[in-house]
Each structure stands twice: as C-alpha cells, then as structure tokens.
Amino acid sequence: DAKTTQPNSMESNEEEPVHLPCNHSTISGTDYIHWYRQLPSQGPEYVIHGLTSNVNNRMASLAIAEDRKSSTLILHRATLRDAAVYYCILLSGNTGKLIFGQGTTLQVKP
Amino acid sequence: DTAVSQTPKYLVTQMGNDKSIKCEQNLGHDTMYWYKQDSKKFLKIMFSYNNKELIINETVPNRFSPKSPDKAHLNLHINSLELGDSAVYFCASAAGGKTDTQYFGPGTRLTVL
Numbered sequence: 078d079a080k081t082t083q084p085n086s087m088e089s090n091e092e093e094p095v096h097l098p099c100n101h102s103t104i105s106g107t108d109y110i111h112w113y114r115q116l117p118s119q120g121p122e123y124v125i126h127g128l129t130s131n132v133n134n135r136m137a138s139l140a141i142a143e144d145r146k147s148s149t150l151i152l153h154r155a156t157l158r159d160a161a162v163y164y165c166i167l168l169s170g171n172t173g174k175l176i177f178g179q180g181t182t183l184q185v186k187p
Numbered sequence: 188d189t190a191v192s193q194t195p196k197y198l199v200t201q202m203g204n205d206k207s208i209k210c211e212q213n214l215g216h217d218t219m220y221w222y223k224q225d226s227k228k229f230l231k232i233m234f235s236y237n238n239k240e241l242i243i244n245e246t247v248p249n250r251f252s253p254k255s256p257d258k259a260h261l262n263l264h265i266n267s268l269e270l271g272d273s274a275v276y277f278c279a280s281a282a283g284g285k286t287d288t289q290y291f292g293p294g295t296r297l298t299v300l
Contacts (some may be wrong), residue, residue: 109286120191120231120277120291161230173218174243175284177230 097150099165107170191292210278217283219261
C-alpha cells in the first residue's frame with residue numbers, strides 16, 4: 078500500500094487560508110488521492126478527492142502536482158470548526174482500502 | 188436522519204467477556220467497514236463486506252467476527268475480550284465501488300477492564 082507523508086501539526090489564524098501539504102512519491106496510476114478529517118471525538122469525515130486534476134468543492138480545494146507525487150489541501154478561510162486531524166490517503170482502485178497515516182493536526186487560532 | 192449509526196456509544200466490560208457492537212446505515216450502500224482506532228489515534232481497517240460478502244479481512248484475531256445479516260447492517264462480535272481490545276471502533280459505509288467515498292459512524296468507545 079502506497080504511503081503518504083504529512084507534517085504532524087500546523088497552525089492557522091481564523092479566516093485565513095490554510096495549505097496542508099502531502100507527499101506521496103510512491104503513488105501508482107490507479108491510486109486516488111483522498112482527504113478525510115477527524116474532528117475531536119467524531120468519526121472521520123470525507124473532505125475531497127482527486128486523481129490527476131485539481132478539484133474544488135464546498136469544503137476545500139485539492140491541488141495535485143503534475144507528477145502526482147504531492148498534493149495540497151486548501152481551506153480557503155479557516156474557521157475554528159476546521160480544527161481537526163487531516164488525513165491524506167491514497168485509495169487504491171485495486172484494494173479499496175483506506176490506509177490512514179498519522180495525519181496533520183490543524184490548530185486554528187481566533 | 189443519521190446516515191451511519193452505531194450502538195452502543197460507550198461499552199465498558201471485563202476481560203474475558205463477549206460483546207457485540209451494532210452498525211446500521213440508511214444510505215442504501217452496498218459496502219460496509221469496521222475500523223479500529225487505538226490509543227495512539229491510528230485508524231486501521233479491520234473488515235469490509237460488500238452485499239453481505241466478506242471482501243477485506245485484515246490480520247485481525249479470530250476472536251473478532253463480523254456478521255452482516257443484510258447489506259444495511261454490519262455487526263462486530265468480540266469473544267474473550269482482552270485489555271488490548273480497548274479502542275474506539277468505527278463503522279463506515281460506501282456506495283460499492285472500491286474508490287467510493289466512505290461515510291463513518293460516530294464510533295463506539297470500548298473499554299476492557
């Protein structure tokens with residue numbers, strides 16, 4: 078299973094953009110890049126996913142490098158409710174298994 | 188309406204007991220999963236069922252037995268509970284494709300004394 082590398086923690090100020098990086102240098106052609114987040118005492122929550130092109134939805138944007146070896150989750154205006162652990166996951170089209178790493182703990186300061 | 192629900196939310200029991208955790212989804216999904224999150228907060232997949240058929244079975248002790256009476260339910264039965272089984276267990280469901288978004292339940296915190 079391909080692995081991802083994320084910073085352990087990041088800080089942001091409220092209402093400022095946040096860029097959460099993820100490296101996945103061993104990504105294969107059938108791997109989708111998924112982002113989930115886990116708020117305190119809750120189950121993981123889907124944020125966004127992509128394969129090759131950049132993606133936008135109501136929660137965030139996903140910027141994928143041209144060689145697909147890295148990606149960045151962008152929260153356009155962080156709120157206090159965005160404080161969570163953010164997981165970057167490679168989801169294999171072969172196995173269908175979500176392999177969670179340690180994630181990035183995002184702190185949002187008022 | 189809760190999409191993926193689990194009962195109970197908390198479960199405290201003695202070593203050696205047998206217990207079950209129930210999961211139900213009302214999303215009409217074909218695939219359901221069980222994950223374990225240990226004290227270090229690592230989330231790890233345990234099992235996956237698609238239309239009541241086991242499709243993923245990670246290296247989990249055979250004291251853990253998933254049961255899917257229908258595709259909306261995936262229960263987890265644990266025999267002879269051990270201290271190391273203490274964790275938060277999450278159920279999830281997905282439409283059916285291997286790369287479909289997974290929707291997680293609120294979790295069941297199991298404490299084995």
